Amino acid sequence: MLQASPKHPAPDRYQQGLAKLREIDGEAGERVIDSLAGIAPDFARYLIEFPFGDIYSRPGLDLRSREIAVVAALTAMGNAAPQLKVHLQAALNVGVTREEIVEVIMQMAVYAGFPAALNGLAAAREVFAAQELEGASA
Incomplete structure (x- = not known):
């Protein structure tokens, strides 16, 4: 896990962000951060x-609403499958149902096009299948 250093002390926002990341993404979020340690530790801190x-910790939206927005945005981008998969799992972690996820992705076909929605649905299918495998092995 990313550690603070004299060059980059751990301010309150770092600790708050780390706690929020763990709350939302659990191990998946920590794996993303760990994957950056060897190449861009400052980017991991950012x-x-x-x-x-700063953003996820704001009081204006609950985590469920925030993850719905992120799933919509990443789906609409159409080229962020790895990040979309992490946030699909995060959405499930904070109480968004599979049906709601599918509806959000389908809604993006109207604004981002069918290819973006198809890519989003493919990512959702992978995340849902991995979740089922995990459940079956537990």
Whole structure:
């Protein structure tokens, strides 16, 4: 896990972001951060501090609503499958149902086109299948 250093002390927003990341993404979020340690540790710190420490921690929306928005945005982008998969799992973690996820992705066909929605549905199918395998092995 990313550690603070004298060059980059761990301010409150880092700790708040790390706690929020763990709450939303669990191990998947930590794997993303760990994967950046060897190539861009500062970017990993930014990822914890800004999105999770500053934005996700704001009081205006609950985590469920935030993840619905992220799933919609990443689906609409059409080219962010790895990030979409992490946030599909996060959406499930914070109480968004599979049916709601599918509806959000289908809604994006109207605004981002069928290819983006098809890519989103393919990512959802993978995440749902992995969740079923995990459940079967537990």
